[in-house]
Amino acid sequence: MESDERVHQRHDTSYRFLLSSKKLFVELLRSFVHKGWVERIDETTVQEIPHSFVLQDFKRKEADLVYQVKLNDQDVVFYLLLEMQSNVDFLMPYRLLLYQVEIWRYLLKDQDKKQVKRKEFRLPPVVPIVLYNGKRRWSASRQFRKLLAHEELFGSELLDFEYLLIDVARYSDEELLALSNTIGSVFLLDKAEELEQLSDRLGKLMHTIKQLPEDTHQKLMAWIVNILGQKMPADEPNLQELIQNTKGDVFVMGLEKVLDDIIRKGKREGKREGKREGKREGEQKAKEAIVKNMIKMGMDTAFIVQATGVPEEKVEELRK
Structure with missing residues:
Protein backbone atom coordinates (compact mmCIF):
# COMPACT_ATOMS: atom_id res chain seq x y z
CA MET A 1 0.00 0.00 0.00
CA GLU A 2 1.42 3.41 -0.99
CA SER A 3 2.22 5.89 1.80
CA ASP A 4 -0.41 8.43 0.72
CA GLU A 5 -3.05 5.67 0.77
CA ARG A 6 -2.08 4.83 4.36
CA VAL A 7 -2.36 8.49 5.28
CA HIS A 8 -5.76 8.67 3.60
CA GLN A 9 -7.02 5.61 5.49
CA ARG A 10 -5.82 7.04 8.76
CA HIS A 11 -7.39 10.40 8.02
CA ASP A 12 -10.65 8.97 6.72
CA THR A 13 -11.10 6.73 9.75
CA SER A 14 -10.25 9.52 12.17
CA TYR A 15 -11.25 13.07 11.31
CA ARG A 16 -13.98 12.11 8.87
CA PHE A 17 -15.27 9.48 11.26
CA LEU A 18 -15.36 11.96 14.15
CA LEU A 19 -16.78 14.88 12.20
CA SER A 20 -19.57 12.79 10.72
CA SER A 21 -21.11 13.52 14.12
CA LYS A 22 -23.16 16.72 13.83
CA LYS A 23 -22.35 17.49 17.44
CA LEU A 24 -18.60 17.29 16.86
CA PHE A 25 -18.84 19.25 13.61
CA VAL A 26 -20.52 22.12 15.46
CA GLU A 27 -17.92 21.76 18.23
CA LEU A 28 -15.17 22.13 15.62
CA LEU A 29 -16.68 25.37 14.33
CA ARG A 30 -17.21 26.83 17.78
CA SER A 31 -13.68 25.91 18.86
CA PHE A 32 -11.70 27.14 15.84
CA VAL A 33 -13.85 29.45 13.69
CA HIS A 34 -14.11 32.81 15.40
CA LYS A 35 -16.98 34.37 13.49
CA GLY A 36 -20.15 35.92 14.90
CA TRP A 37 -22.45 33.62 12.93
CA VAL A 38 -20.96 30.48 14.51
CA GLU A 39 -22.80 30.99 17.81
CA ARG A 40 -26.11 31.27 15.94
CA ILE A 41 -25.85 27.74 14.55
CA ASP A 42 -28.52 25.45 15.98
CA GLU A 43 -27.22 21.87 16.06
CA THR A 44 -30.73 20.50 15.54
CA THR A 45 -30.88 22.10 12.07
CA VAL A 46 -27.59 20.58 10.87
CA GLN A 47 -28.05 17.98 8.13
CA GLU A 48 -25.29 16.13 6.30
CA ILE A 49 -25.41 16.11 2.50
CA PRO A 50 -24.43 12.49 1.72
CA HIS A 51 -22.23 13.19 -1.27
CA SER A 52 -18.51 13.69 -1.85
CA PHE A 53 -17.31 16.37 -4.24
CA VAL A 54 -13.59 15.53 -4.14
CA LEU A 55 -11.97 15.45 -7.57
CA GLN A 56 -10.93 12.01 -8.82
CA ASP A 57 -7.24 12.98 -8.86
CA PHE A 58 -7.39 13.72 -5.11
CA LYS A 59 -9.42 10.72 -3.89
CA ARG A 60 -6.41 9.21 -2.13
CA LYS A 61 -5.20 12.49 -0.66
CA GLU A 62 -8.24 14.09 0.89
CA ALA A 63 -11.82 13.58 2.04
CA ASP A 64 -14.74 15.93 2.53
CA LEU A 65 -17.92 16.47 4.50
CA VAL A 66 -20.84 18.66 3.49
CA TYR A 67 -23.40 20.00 5.94
CA GLN A 68 -26.51 22.08 5.32
CA VAL A 69 -27.55 24.36 8.19
CA LYS A 70 -30.41 26.75 8.86
CA LEU A 71 -28.98 30.13 9.79
CA ASN A 72 -31.45 33.00 10.26
CA ASP A 73 -34.02 30.91 8.34
CA GLN A 74 -31.59 30.69 5.42
CA ASP A 75 -30.00 27.47 4.14
CA VAL A 76 -26.22 27.66 4.42
CA VAL A 77 -23.86 24.94 3.19
CA PHE A 78 -20.58 24.23 4.96
CA TYR A 79 -18.01 22.44 2.83
CA LEU A 80 -15.29 20.89 4.98
CA LEU A 81 -12.27 19.64 3.04
CA LEU A 82 -10.03 17.29 5.03
CA GLU A 83 -6.59 17.89 3.58
CA MET A 84 -4.01 15.15 4.19
CA GLN A 85 -1.16 16.02 1.88
CA SER A 86 2.16 16.85 3.52
CA ASN A 87 2.82 19.36 0.73
CA VAL A 88 0.82 22.58 0.61
CA ASP A 89 -1.36 22.88 -2.51
CA PHE A 90 -1.12 26.44 -3.79
CA LEU A 91 -4.08 25.84 -6.12
CA MET A 92 -6.39 25.24 -3.18
CA PRO A 93 -8.64 28.29 -3.92
CA TYR A 94 -9.17 27.01 -7.47
CA ARG A 95 -10.06 23.50 -6.26
CA LEU A 96 -12.48 24.94 -3.73
CA LEU A 97 -14.12 26.99 -6.47
CA LEU A 98 -14.74 23.80 -8.45
CA TYR A 99 -16.19 22.07 -5.39
CA GLN A 100 -18.52 24.98 -4.65
CA VAL A 101 -19.84 25.03 -8.21
CA GLU A 102 -20.45 21.28 -8.04
CA ILE A 103 -22.34 21.70 -4.77
CA TRP A 104 -24.66 24.25 -6.37
CA ARG A 105 -25.17 21.97 -9.38
CA TYR A 106 -25.98 19.09 -7.04
CA LEU A 107 -28.49 21.12 -5.03
CA LEU A 108 -30.16 22.68 -8.07
CA LYS A 109 -31.01 19.25 -9.49
CA ASP A 110 -33.68 18.87 -6.82
CA GLN A 111 -35.00 22.42 -6.99
CA ASP A 112 -38.35 23.28 -8.53
CA LYS A 113 -37.54 24.71 -11.96
CA LYS A 114 -40.19 27.43 -11.65
CA GLN A 115 -38.83 28.52 -8.29
CA VAL A 116 -35.28 28.75 -9.65
CA LYS A 117 -36.42 31.15 -12.38
CA ARG A 118 -38.04 33.56 -9.96
CA LYS A 119 -36.40 36.91 -9.35
CA GLU A 120 -36.20 36.37 -5.60
CA PHE A 121 -34.45 32.98 -5.88
CA ARG A 122 -31.03 32.86 -4.22
CA LEU A 123 -28.35 30.20 -4.21
CA PRO A 124 -27.45 28.96 -0.72
CA PRO A 125 -24.14 30.39 0.54
CA VAL A 126 -21.33 27.84 0.57
CA VAL A 127 -18.72 28.35 3.29
CA PRO A 128 -15.48 26.51 2.36
CA ILE A 129 -13.31 25.26 5.22
CA VAL A 130 -9.97 23.46 4.95
CA LEU A 131 -8.85 21.24 7.83
CA TYR A 132 -5.13 20.58 7.40
CA ASN A 133 -3.01 18.36 9.64
CA GLY A 134 0.36 18.43 7.83
CA LYS A 135 3.57 19.35 9.63
CA ARG A 136 4.44 22.22 7.28
CA ARG A 137 2.84 25.57 7.89
CA TRP A 138 0.00 26.23 5.42
CA SER A 139 1.35 28.95 3.14
CA ALA A 140 -1.12 28.89 0.22
CA SER A 141 -3.22 32.00 -0.35
CA ARG A 142 -6.69 31.85 1.16
CA GLN A 143 -8.10 34.35 -1.35
CA PHE A 144 -9.14 33.17 -4.77
CA ARG A 145 -8.28 36.36 -6.63
CA LYS A 146 -4.65 36.12 -5.48
CA LEU A 147 -4.33 33.27 -7.99
CA LEU A 148 -5.27 35.57 -10.86
CA ALA A 149 -2.53 37.26 -12.87
CA HIS A 150 -2.49 41.07 -12.53
CA GLU A 151 -5.54 40.99 -10.28
CA GLU A 152 -4.48 44.35 -8.82
CA LEU A 153 -5.54 46.03 -12.07
CA PHE A 154 -9.17 45.15 -11.43
CA GLY A 155 -11.79 45.73 -8.79
CA SER A 156 -14.98 43.94 -7.86
CA GLU A 157 -15.47 42.67 -11.43
CA LEU A 158 -13.20 39.74 -10.58
CA LEU A 159 -14.49 36.64 -8.85
CA ASP A 160 -13.27 36.34 -5.27
CA PHE A 161 -13.82 34.44 -2.02
CA GLU A 162 -11.72 33.46 0.99
CA TYR A 163 -11.79 30.04 2.62
CA LEU A 164 -11.48 29.33 6.33
CA LEU A 165 -8.36 27.42 7.42
CA ILE A 166 -7.96 25.15 10.44
CA ASP A 167 -4.26 24.26 10.61
CA VAL A 168 -3.95 21.61 13.34
CA ALA A 169 -0.20 21.91 13.95
CA ARG A 170 -0.35 25.67 14.51
CA TYR A 171 -2.35 25.45 17.74
CA SER A 172 -0.30 25.29 20.94
CA ASP A 173 -0.74 22.51 23.47
CA GLU A 174 -2.02 25.09 25.96
CA GLU A 175 -4.73 26.30 23.55
CA LEU A 176 -5.93 22.78 22.87
CA LEU A 177 -5.92 21.73 26.51
CA ALA A 178 -7.88 24.85 27.46
CA LEU A 179 -10.75 23.81 25.15
Whole structure:
Protein backbone atom coordinates (compact mmCIF):
# COMPACT_ATOMS: atom_id res chain seq x y z
CA MET A 1 0.00 0.00 0.00
CA GLU A 2 1.42 3.41 -0.99
CA SER A 3 2.22 5.89 1.80
CA ASP A 4 -0.41 8.43 0.72
CA GLU A 5 -3.05 5.67 0.77
CA ARG A 6 -2.08 4.83 4.36
CA VAL A 7 -2.36 8.49 5.28
CA HIS A 8 -5.76 8.67 3.60
CA GLN A 9 -7.02 5.61 5.49
CA ARG A 10 -5.82 7.04 8.76
CA HIS A 11 -7.39 10.40 8.02
CA ASP A 12 -10.65 8.97 6.72
CA THR A 13 -11.10 6.73 9.75
CA SER A 14 -10.25 9.52 12.17
CA TYR A 15 -11.25 13.07 11.31
CA ARG A 16 -13.98 12.11 8.87
CA PHE A 17 -15.27 9.48 11.26
CA LEU A 18 -15.36 11.96 14.15
CA LEU A 19 -16.78 14.88 12.20
CA SER A 20 -19.57 12.79 10.72
CA SER A 21 -21.11 13.52 14.12
CA LYS A 22 -23.16 16.72 13.83
CA LYS A 23 -22.35 17.49 17.44
CA LEU A 24 -18.60 17.29 16.86
CA PHE A 25 -18.84 19.25 13.61
CA VAL A 26 -20.52 22.12 15.46
CA GLU A 27 -17.92 21.76 18.23
CA LEU A 28 -15.17 22.13 15.62
CA LEU A 29 -16.68 25.37 14.33
CA ARG A 30 -17.21 26.83 17.78
CA SER A 31 -13.68 25.91 18.86
CA PHE A 32 -11.70 27.14 15.84
CA VAL A 33 -13.85 29.45 13.69
CA HIS A 34 -14.11 32.81 15.40
CA LYS A 35 -16.98 34.37 13.49
CA GLY A 36 -20.15 35.92 14.90
CA TRP A 37 -22.45 33.62 12.93
CA VAL A 38 -20.96 30.48 14.51
CA GLU A 39 -22.80 30.99 17.81
CA ARG A 40 -26.11 31.27 15.94
CA ILE A 41 -25.85 27.74 14.55
CA ASP A 42 -28.52 25.45 15.98
CA GLU A 43 -27.22 21.87 16.06
CA THR A 44 -30.73 20.50 15.54
CA THR A 45 -30.88 22.10 12.07
CA VAL A 46 -27.59 20.58 10.87
CA GLN A 47 -28.05 17.98 8.13
CA GLU A 48 -25.29 16.13 6.30
CA ILE A 49 -25.41 16.11 2.50
CA PRO A 50 -24.43 12.49 1.72
CA HIS A 51 -22.23 13.19 -1.27
CA SER A 52 -18.51 13.69 -1.85
CA PHE A 53 -17.31 16.37 -4.24
CA VAL A 54 -13.59 15.53 -4.14
CA LEU A 55 -11.97 15.45 -7.57
CA GLN A 56 -10.93 12.01 -8.82
CA ASP A 57 -7.24 12.98 -8.86
CA PHE A 58 -7.39 13.72 -5.11
CA LYS A 59 -9.42 10.72 -3.89
CA ARG A 60 -6.41 9.21 -2.13
CA LYS A 61 -5.20 12.49 -0.66
CA GLU A 62 -8.24 14.09 0.89
CA ALA A 63 -11.82 13.58 2.04
CA ASP A 64 -14.74 15.93 2.53
CA LEU A 65 -17.92 16.47 4.50
CA VAL A 66 -20.84 18.66 3.49
CA TYR A 67 -23.40 20.00 5.94
CA GLN A 68 -26.51 22.08 5.32
CA VAL A 69 -27.55 24.36 8.19
CA LYS A 70 -30.41 26.75 8.86
CA LEU A 71 -28.98 30.13 9.79
CA ASN A 72 -31.45 33.00 10.26
CA ASP A 73 -34.02 30.91 8.34
CA GLN A 74 -31.59 30.69 5.42
CA ASP A 75 -30.00 27.47 4.14
CA VAL A 76 -26.22 27.66 4.42
CA VAL A 77 -23.86 24.94 3.19
CA PHE A 78 -20.58 24.23 4.96
CA TYR A 79 -18.01 22.44 2.83
CA LEU A 80 -15.29 20.89 4.98
CA LEU A 81 -12.27 19.64 3.04
CA LEU A 82 -10.03 17.29 5.03
CA GLU A 83 -6.59 17.89 3.58
CA MET A 84 -4.01 15.15 4.19
CA GLN A 85 -1.16 16.02 1.88
CA SER A 86 2.16 16.85 3.52
CA ASN A 87 2.82 19.36 0.73
CA VAL A 88 0.82 22.58 0.61
CA ASP A 89 -1.36 22.88 -2.51
CA PHE A 90 -1.12 26.44 -3.79
CA LEU A 91 -4.08 25.84 -6.12
CA MET A 92 -6.39 25.24 -3.18
CA PRO A 93 -8.64 28.29 -3.92
CA TYR A 94 -9.17 27.01 -7.47
CA ARG A 95 -10.06 23.50 -6.26
CA LEU A 96 -12.48 24.94 -3.73
CA LEU A 97 -14.12 26.99 -6.47
CA LEU A 98 -14.74 23.80 -8.45
CA TYR A 99 -16.19 22.07 -5.39
CA GLN A 100 -18.52 24.98 -4.65
CA VAL A 101 -19.84 25.03 -8.21
CA GLU A 102 -20.45 21.28 -8.04
CA ILE A 103 -22.34 21.70 -4.77
CA TRP A 104 -24.66 24.25 -6.37
CA ARG A 105 -25.17 21.97 -9.38
CA TYR A 106 -25.98 19.09 -7.04
CA LEU A 107 -28.49 21.12 -5.03
CA LEU A 108 -30.16 22.68 -8.07
CA LYS A 109 -31.01 19.25 -9.49
CA ASP A 110 -33.68 18.87 -6.82
CA GLN A 111 -35.00 22.42 -6.99
CA ASP A 112 -38.35 23.28 -8.53
CA LYS A 113 -37.54 24.71 -11.96
CA LYS A 114 -40.19 27.43 -11.65
CA GLN A 115 -38.83 28.52 -8.29
CA VAL A 116 -35.28 28.75 -9.65
CA LYS A 117 -36.42 31.15 -12.38
CA ARG A 118 -38.04 33.56 -9.96
CA LYS A 119 -36.40 36.91 -9.35
CA GLU A 120 -36.20 36.37 -5.60
CA PHE A 121 -34.45 32.98 -5.88
CA ARG A 122 -31.03 32.86 -4.22
CA LEU A 123 -28.35 30.20 -4.21
CA PRO A 124 -27.45 28.96 -0.72
CA PRO A 125 -24.14 30.39 0.54
CA VAL A 126 -21.33 27.84 0.57
CA VAL A 127 -18.72 28.35 3.29
CA PRO A 128 -15.48 26.51 2.36
CA ILE A 129 -13.31 25.26 5.22
CA VAL A 130 -9.97 23.46 4.95
CA LEU A 131 -8.85 21.24 7.83
CA TYR A 132 -5.13 20.58 7.40
CA ASN A 133 -3.01 18.36 9.64
CA GLY A 134 0.36 18.43 7.83
CA LYS A 135 3.57 19.35 9.63
CA ARG A 136 4.44 22.22 7.28
CA ARG A 137 2.84 25.57 7.89
CA TRP A 138 0.00 26.23 5.42
CA SER A 139 1.35 28.95 3.14
CA ALA A 140 -1.12 28.89 0.22
CA SER A 141 -3.22 32.00 -0.35
CA ARG A 142 -6.69 31.85 1.16
CA GLN A 143 -8.10 34.35 -1.35
CA PHE A 144 -9.14 33.17 -4.77
CA ARG A 145 -8.28 36.36 -6.63
CA LYS A 146 -4.65 36.12 -5.48
CA LEU A 147 -4.33 33.27 -7.99
CA LEU A 148 -5.27 35.57 -10.86
CA ALA A 149 -2.53 37.26 -12.87
CA HIS A 150 -2.49 41.07 -12.53
CA GLU A 151 -5.54 40.99 -10.28
CA GLU A 152 -4.48 44.35 -8.82
CA LEU A 153 -5.54 46.03 -12.07
CA PHE A 154 -9.17 45.15 -11.43
CA GLY A 155 -11.79 45.73 -8.79
CA SER A 156 -14.98 43.94 -7.86
CA GLU A 157 -15.47 42.67 -11.43
CA LEU A 158 -13.20 39.74 -10.58
CA LEU A 159 -14.49 36.64 -8.85
CA ASP A 160 -13.27 36.34 -5.27
CA PHE A 161 -13.82 34.44 -2.02
CA GLU A 162 -11.72 33.46 0.99
CA TYR A 163 -11.79 30.04 2.62
CA LEU A 164 -11.48 29.33 6.33
CA LEU A 165 -8.36 27.42 7.42
CA ILE A 166 -7.96 25.15 10.44
CA ASP A 167 -4.26 24.26 10.61
CA VAL A 168 -3.95 21.61 13.34
CA ALA A 169 -0.20 21.91 13.95
CA ARG A 170 -0.35 25.67 14.51
CA TYR A 171 -2.35 25.45 17.74
CA SER A 172 -0.30 25.29 20.94
CA ASP A 173 -0.74 22.51 23.47
CA GLU A 174 -2.02 25.09 25.96
CA GLU A 175 -4.73 26.30 23.55
CA LEU A 176 -5.93 22.78 22.87
CA LEU A 177 -5.92 21.73 26.51
CA ALA A 178 -7.88 24.85 27.46
CA LEU A 179 -10.75 23.81 25.15
CA SER A 180 -11.45 20.77 27.37
CA ASN A 181 -13.47 19.10 24.63
CA THR A 182 -13.27 16.23 22.14
CA ILE A 183 -11.94 18.18 19.16
CA GLY A 184 -9.21 19.86 21.22
CA SER A 185 -8.19 16.44 22.58
CA VAL A 186 -8.07 14.94 19.09
CA PHE A 187 -5.88 17.76 17.74
CA LEU A 188 -3.51 17.47 20.70
CA LEU A 189 -3.11 13.70 20.29
CA ASP A 190 -2.74 13.89 16.50
CA LYS A 191 0.18 16.30 16.89
CA ALA A 192 2.13 13.71 18.90
CA GLU A 193 4.90 12.27 16.72
CA GLU A 194 6.45 9.90 19.26
CA LEU A 195 4.94 7.47 21.74
CA GLU A 196 6.48 9.44 24.61
CA GLN A 197 4.62 12.54 23.43
CA LEU A 198 1.41 10.58 23.02
CA SER A 199 1.69 9.15 26.53
CA ASP A 200 2.42 12.56 28.06
CA ARG A 201 -0.51 14.22 26.29
CA LEU A 202 -2.91 11.43 27.20
CA GLY A 203 -1.95 11.96 30.82
CA LYS A 204 -2.85 15.64 30.55
CA LEU A 205 -6.17 14.77 28.88
CA MET A 206 -7.38 12.07 31.26
CA HIS A 207 -9.65 14.41 33.21
CA THR A 208 -11.17 15.84 30.02
CA ILE A 209 -11.71 12.39 28.50
CA LYS A 210 -13.49 11.10 31.61
CA GLN A 211 -15.85 14.09 31.57
CA LEU A 212 -16.96 13.68 27.94
CA PRO A 213 -20.60 12.74 27.19
CA GLU A 214 -21.09 9.03 26.45
CA ASP A 215 -21.71 9.46 22.71
CA THR A 216 -18.56 11.49 22.03
CA HIS A 217 -16.55 9.45 24.54
CA GLN A 218 -17.23 6.29 22.49
CA LYS A 219 -16.19 7.97 19.25
CA LEU A 220 -12.98 9.28 20.84
CA MET A 221 -12.09 5.84 22.19
CA ALA A 222 -12.54 4.30 18.72
CA TRP A 223 -10.40 7.09 17.24
CA ILE A 224 -7.64 6.57 19.81
CA VAL A 225 -7.54 2.83 19.06
CA ASN A 226 -7.05 3.57 15.36
CA ILE A 227 -4.31 6.12 16.07
CA LEU A 228 -2.53 3.68 18.39
CA GLY A 229 -2.66 1.10 15.60
CA GLN A 230 -0.81 3.59 13.39
CA LYS A 231 1.79 4.69 15.93
CA MET A 232 2.63 1.34 17.57
CA PRO A 233 3.93 -1.96 16.15
CA ALA A 234 0.90 -3.91 14.93
CA ASP A 235 2.06 -7.17 16.54
CA GLU A 236 2.76 -5.55 19.91
CA PRO A 237 1.12 -7.82 22.55
CA ASN A 238 0.41 -4.85 24.81
CA LEU A 239 -1.60 -3.27 22.01
CA GLN A 240 -3.68 -6.43 21.79
CA GLU A 241 -4.21 -6.29 25.56
CA LEU A 242 -5.34 -2.69 25.26
CA ILE A 243 -7.78 -3.49 22.46
CA GLN A 244 -9.38 -6.23 24.55
CA ASN A 245 -10.09 -3.66 27.28
CA THR A 246 -11.56 -0.86 25.19
CA LYS A 247 -14.33 -0.18 27.65
CA GLY A 248 -14.86 3.19 29.27
CA ASP A 249 -12.81 3.77 32.40
CA VAL A 250 -10.98 0.43 32.05
CA PHE A 251 -9.53 1.69 28.78
CA VAL A 252 -8.79 5.18 30.05
CA MET A 253 -7.12 4.02 33.27
CA GLY A 254 -5.00 1.38 31.55
CA LEU A 255 -3.93 3.45 28.57
CA GLU A 256 -1.00 5.29 30.16
CA LYS A 257 0.38 2.12 31.73
CA VAL A 258 0.25 0.20 28.45
CA LEU A 259 1.99 3.04 26.62
CA ASP A 260 4.68 3.28 29.28
CA ASP A 261 5.31 -0.47 29.03
CA ILE A 262 5.62 -0.24 25.25
CA ILE A 263 7.97 2.74 25.48
CA ARG A 264 10.24 0.94 27.96
CA LYS A 265 10.25 -2.18 25.83
CA GLY A 266 11.00 -0.12 22.73
CA LYS A 267 13.99 1.47 24.43
CA ARG A 268 15.31 -1.95 25.40
CA GLU A 269 14.85 -3.71 22.10
CA GLY A 270 14.89 -0.82 19.61
CA LYS A 271 12.45 -0.35 16.82
CA ARG A 272 11.72 -3.64 15.11
CA GLU A 273 11.51 -3.66 11.34
CA GLY A 274 9.42 -6.34 9.60
CA LYS A 275 9.05 -7.11 5.95
CA ARG A 276 6.26 -5.24 4.16
CA GLU A 277 4.11 -8.34 3.79
CA GLY A 278 4.52 -9.26 7.43
CA LYS A 279 3.59 -5.73 8.45
CA ARG A 280 0.44 -5.89 6.35
CA GLU A 281 -0.59 -9.14 7.98
CA GLY A 282 0.08 -7.70 11.43
CA GLU A 283 -1.98 -4.58 10.69
CA GLN A 284 -4.82 -6.75 9.41
CA LYS A 285 -4.80 -8.89 12.55
CA ALA A 286 -4.79 -5.78 14.74
CA LYS A 287 -7.78 -4.34 12.88
CA GLU A 288 -9.66 -7.62 13.12
CA ALA A 289 -9.03 -7.66 16.87
CA ILE A 290 -10.44 -4.14 17.11
CA VAL A 291 -13.54 -5.17 15.12
CA LYS A 292 -14.11 -8.28 17.26
CA ASN A 293 -13.89 -6.22 20.42
CA MET A 294 -16.35 -3.66 19.07
CA ILE A 295 -18.75 -6.50 18.19
CA LYS A 296 -18.46 -7.81 21.76
CA MET A 297 -19.30 -4.29 22.99
CA GLY A 298 -22.56 -4.48 21.04
CA MET A 299 -21.71 -1.83 18.42
CA ASP A 300 -23.64 -2.06 15.18
CA THR A 301 -22.00 -2.83 11.83
CA ALA A 302 -22.38 0.68 10.36
CA PHE A 303 -20.59 2.23 13.36
CA ILE A 304 -17.75 -0.32 13.17
CA VAL A 305 -17.27 0.27 9.42
CA GLN A 306 -17.06 4.04 10.03
CA ALA A 307 -14.69 3.70 12.96
CA THR A 308 -12.22 1.19 11.47
CA GLY A 309 -12.53 1.36 7.69
CA VAL A 310 -13.02 -2.44 7.57
CA PRO A 311 -15.48 -3.40 4.79
CA GLU A 312 -19.01 -4.31 5.86
CA GLU A 313 -18.64 -7.83 4.44
CA LYS A 314 -15.56 -8.47 6.62
CA VAL A 315 -17.32 -7.13 9.72
CA GLU A 316 -20.25 -9.48 9.14
CA GLU A 317 -17.86 -12.37 8.56
CA LEU A 318 -16.13 -11.67 11.88
CA ARG A 319 -19.48 -11.26 13.61
CA LYS A 320 -20.39 -14.83 12.61
